[in-house]
Amino acid sequence: MVDLRVILKQKFGFDHFRPGQQEIIKALLNHEDVLAVLPTGGGKTLLYQLYAIATHQRVIIVSPLISLMQDQVSRLQYLGSKRVVALTSAMDFSERRTTLQHLEQYQFIYASPEMLSNPQVSRRLQELAVGLLVVDEAHCISEWGPDFRPDYLKLGAVRKALKQPLTLMMTATATQRTRNDIIDKMAMDRSAVTEIVMPVNRANIFLSVAKCENQPAKNQLLMTLVDQFSGAGIVYFSSKAAAEQLADLINAQTGKIAAAYHAGMDNPQRFRIQQQFMNGDVNVICATSAFGMGIDKNNVRFVIHYHMPGNVQNYMQEIGRAGRDSKPAVAVLLSEPNDQYLQQNLIENNYPDDDTIRYLFKHPKQLAANEAFRVIQYYYDRQQSADQTIQQLQHYRQMRRAELQKMIAYIDTVGCRRKFLLSVFDEPMSAEMNGSFCCDFHNPFWQEVADFNHKYLDQGHDESRFPQNDWRTTLNKLFLLKN
Amino acid sequence: MELEPFLLIFTSSSAWRRPKAIKNILIGRRTVSNLYWALQYNMLDFFGALHGIDLPDSIPSVAHMRRSGVLQVDDNQMVRRTKQGDAKRAFLLSEVPDMNDLKWASRFEVGSFMTRFTFLVQVVSEYSYGNAHYYPQTVSFIDRQIVKRFFLANKSTELPKAVYQLLNDFLGGLRNDNFAEIMVSNFSGHRVAGRTDQQMANQLGQPIGQIQLINLLLSAQLLAFLVKSASKQVTPLLQGLSKPVISASALTTFQLFLKDPTLSYQQIASRRHIKLTTVYEHLLEAAIVLPVADVPFTRLLAPPTEQQLAAIAPDQVGNWAYQSLSKRLPGISFFDFRLFQIKRARVSAATGKEGGQNG
Numbered sequence: 001m002v003d004l005r006v007i008l009k010q011k012f013g014f015d016h017f018r019p020g021q022q023e024i025i026k027a028l029l030n031h032e033d034v035l036a037v038l039p040t041g042g043g044k045t046l047l048y049q050l051y052a053i054a055t056h057q058r059v060i061i062v063s064p065l066i067s068l069m070q071d072q073v074s075r076l077q078y079l080g081s082k083r084v085v086a087l088t089s090a091m092d093f094s095e096r097r098t099t100l101q102h103l104e105q106y107q108f109i110y111a112s113p114e115m116l117s118n119p120q121v122s123r124r125l126q127e128l129a130v131g132l133l134v135v136d137e138a139h140c141i142s143e144w145g146p147d148f149r150p151d152y153l154k155l156g157a158v159r160k161a162l163k164q165p166l167t168l169m170m171t172a173t174a175t176q177r178t179r180n181d182i183i184d185k186m187a188m189d190r191s192a193v194t195e196i197v198m199p200v201n202r203a204n205i206f207l208s209v210a211k212c213e214n215q216p217a218k219n220q221l222l223m224t225l226v227d228q229f230s231g232a233g234i235v236y237f238s239s240k241a242a243a244e245q246l247a248d249l250i251n252a253q254t255g256k257i258a259a260a261y262h263a264g265m266d267n268p269q270r271f272r273i274q275q276q277f278m279n280g281d282v283n284v285i286c287a288t289s290a291f292g293m294g295i296d297k298n299n300v301r302f303v304i305h306y307h308m309p310g311n312v313q314n315y316m317q318e319i320g321r322a323g324r325d326s327k328p329a330v331a332v333l334l335s336e337p338n339d340q341y342l343q344q345n346l347i348e349n350n351y352p353d354d355d356t357i358r359y360l361f362k363h364p365k366q367l368a369a370n371e372a373f374r375v376i377q378y379y380y381d382r383q384q385s386a387d388q389t390i391q392q393l394q395h396y397r398q399m400r401r402a403e404l405q406k407m408i409a410y411i412d413t414v415g416c417r418r419k420f421l422l423s424v425f426d427e428p429m430s431a432e433m434n435g436s437f438c439c440d441f442h443n444p445f446w447q448e449v450a451d452f453n454h455k456y457l458d459q460g461h462d463e464s465r466f467p468q469n470d471w472r473t474t475l476n477k478l479f480l481l482k483n
Numbered sequence: 484m485e486l487e488p489f490l491l492i493f494t495s496s497s498a499w500r501r502p503k504a505i506k507n508i509l510i511g512r513r514t515v516s517n518l519y520w521a522l523q524y525n526m527l528d529f530f531g532a533l534h535g536i537d538l539p540d541s542i543p544s545v546a547h548m549r550r551s552g553v554l555q556v557d558d559n560q561m562v563r564r565t566k567q568g569d570a571k572r573a574f575l576l577s578e579v580p581d582m583n584d585l586k587w588a589s590r591f592e593v594g595s596f597m598t599r600f601t602f603l604v605q606v607v608s609e610y611s612y613g614n615a616h617y618y619p620q621t622v623s624f625i626d627r628q629i630v631k632r633f634f635l636a637n638k639s640t641e642l643p644k645a646v647y648q649l650l651n652d653f654l655g656g657l658r659n660d661n662f663a664e665i666m667v668s669n670f671s672g673h674r675v676a677g678r679t680d681q682q683m684a685n686q687l688g689q690p691i692g693q694i695q696l697i698n699l700l701l702s703a704q705l706l707a708f709l710v711k712s713a714s715k716q717v718t719p720l721l722q723g724l725s726k727p728v729i730s731a732s733a734l735t736t737f738q739l740f741l742k743d744p745t746l747s748y749q750q751i752a753s754r755r756h757i758k759l760t761t762v763y764e765h766l767l768e769a770a771i772v773l774p775v776a777d778v779p780f781t782r783l784l785a786p787p788t789e790q791q792l793a794a795i796a797p798d799q800v801g802n803w804a805y806q807s808l809s810k811r812l813p814g815i816s817f818f819d820f821r822l823f824q825i826k827r828a829r830v831s832a833a834t835g836k837e838g839g840q841n842g
């Protein structure tokens with residue numbers, strides 16, 4: 001039996017496993033298929049990396065987003081694994097061909113579900129020995145509506161084609177119903193899958209909400225908070241334009257340095273912002289929701305939502321970026337009356353209207369022309385009628401609305417916010433939680449923000465500034481030359 | 484990247500031009516039509532200089548430039564620079580490096596070059612600090628392999644100094660210190676994050692489009708600097724970056740045409756297993772892009788046909804429309820007509836009569 005602790009120390013430099021990690025790896029080494037629910041920042045990458053080191057086997061990782069995959073590849077390379085590749089639609093033809101030709105050189109192969117359904121890719125993968133199949137963000141299998149990825153449903157078949165390798169399904173948040181659904185859709189046997197579920201609760205993150213009168217008041221409060229909070233922070237927005245505007249406002253009106261960070265920026269620009277945030281040149285990142293970052297910054301002290309996310313699951317994931325060093329951190333949700341309409345519109349606009357669906361069923365050739373019609377294409381291919389499809393989409397839209405209502409209820413709740421959030425995940429409040437560091441229900445947080453900051457967030461470091469070097473100094477710094 | 488600086492530079496104050504054509508020329512979509520307009524607009528040297536770069540649609544850019552008074556727009560969506568536009572263009576050109584260096588971006592994939600070079604800077608920077616534990620930039624498989632191979636082949640304590648020296652020589656030779664600042668902002672390395680174009684725009688108080696243009700021109704200059712440098716050591720980094728002047732297929736057709744004067748176009752088409760219209764396209768491409776001395780214009784365009792066309796040609800041969808001609812000379816093919824225009828543009832440009840339309 002391999003000594004996991006020795007590998008952990010030697011390869012990763014950690015003395016201890018995070019909660020659940022050891023249990024999951026042991027189950028895998030015991031050849032048990034695992035469905036793991038681990039909070040964001042719970043060390044998901046380490047699970048399959050350590051398994052690969054211990055067994056010298058190849059791992060295929062299914063991941064839904066190109067940006068997430070590239071992040072994971074960077075992270076693995078950072079951790080010292082060089083034999084990593086991501087098969088994505090962003091590759092051009094010759095690059096994909098070259099990569100496929102040399103695929104046996106890679107120990108970690110990332111691929112989108114669409115890529116795995118590609119016959120050429122699938123054939124190539126079947127020629128390789130696969131030690132572990134990892135399904136990341138496994139809740140996507142169960143998710144419906146416009147974000148639904150039909151190719152996730154083919155993963156059961158993909159697994160079969162790969163001769164049913166050992167499988168690890170991972171997600172940050174999933175209710176029991178979602179977990180059952182994931183296993184069913186993977187065409188696996190519920191009784192044969194080991195479920196390891198870690199608590200969703202992050203005890204070191206203080207929860208608070210501010211209801212503002214209108215947008216100017218919200219902007220003002222954001223400025224005040226950013227100015228007062230010590231350390232690094234992330235502010236989430238639901239649009240690129242808002243992220244950019246408020247980043248400018250923070251730079252103009254506060255003593256902090258902010259930078260926007262979103263999918264509209266190209267790779268090099270995003271990389272530079274990431275590095276600035278890592279180095280502490282930039283204090284605040286203004287990011288669009290659901291957009292991954294390729295870095296693990298442990299000392300994020302605050303996460304502020306300028307726009308509420310569409311559901312509580314996303315909210316938990318996003319605030320999970322705070323306090324990964326286990327030191328106190330704070331999550332603030334800012335809301336104003338118009339916010340919910342913004343989210344409602346996002347939901348409505350995400351669904352094709354009934355006339356469009358009827359039109360597309362009569363002109364199916366146009367289905368293939370637009371990525372946005374992927375969902376309709378799925379129903380069309382399964383020979384459903386237009387009316388059935390409309391009904392089904394109505395149903396999912398309804399589910400989305402209900403999820404949003406839950407998010408709004410969180411804002412309106414007059415009791416303990418943690419208790420409310422955890423109840424969504426069928427998780428009871430643990431006994432160790434007490435009122436002294438929980439949420440703004442027990443604490444007069446809003447009257448004492450400065451004190452709170454001083455007591456919990458201020459770690460005595462000087463606020464960093466953008467280094468104002470001229471190019472000659474920067475060159476010297478880059479190449480460790482002392483003139 | 485913003486389109487407006489390019490529209491400002493490549494429009495004319497004396498002739499109407501198509502903004503869409505200007506964009507297509509810069510992107511380098513290799514059609515005879517785009518190449519023809521590149522010839523007419525004096526932009527052949529810059530064909531494909533922005534290949535692979537995301538450019539916005541030309542319509543909103545033109546609308547904005549019309550509103551700010553730098554462009555006139557006619558009913559056919561053709562544009563012409565105003566006096567105010569001329570002044571703005573002159574100012575822009577004084578603020579950026581030599582525009583002629585954009586031709587390097589036409590001959591080489593400058594974007595891939597910069598990806599490789601900035602990645603190399605990061606790798607060498609971390610190496611100089613003895614750090615093997617860092618987040619590498621996201622680059623394609625091929626670029627990664629090339630940089631990795633280069634690094635492994637040259638890994639020594641001298642390498643950081645050599646890269647430093649190269650950059651110091653290059654940046655020290657720039658006429659404006661701000662150019663050096665903008666160039667260095669592209670580099671990330673050990674505890675050095677670099678700056679985004681937007682951050683540089685804010686810092687220097689310049690429009691972001693101008694920063695992007697400066698960056699592109701400097702990247703092209705750095706590439707030229709390496710190509711011209713005597714050091715053979717850097718050539719592996721440039722592997723696969725050069726772009727052909729003419730497409731391989733057009734060149735094959737043209738060479739067959741040169742080699743055997745007895746072949747008809749139809750015969751060339753069947754030998755090459757291509758359509759007759761494709762033969763015409765290939766020969767037109769060759770007539771536009773190859774050196775004038777290499778193009779047998781008299782063989783391509785029979786002198787009697789040329790004389791017929793010359794007799795009725797307007798002053799502005801470049802904008803002469805085929806429809807208006809075919810009514811007067813029904814026997815003339817589009818192929819002959821285009822060749823006539825190409826010959827006029829190229830032979831007269833070569834003798835210096837009609838050049839410099841970009842002034």
Ligand SMILES: [Zn+2]
Nearest residue numbers: 416417438439
């Ligand atoms: Zn509470």
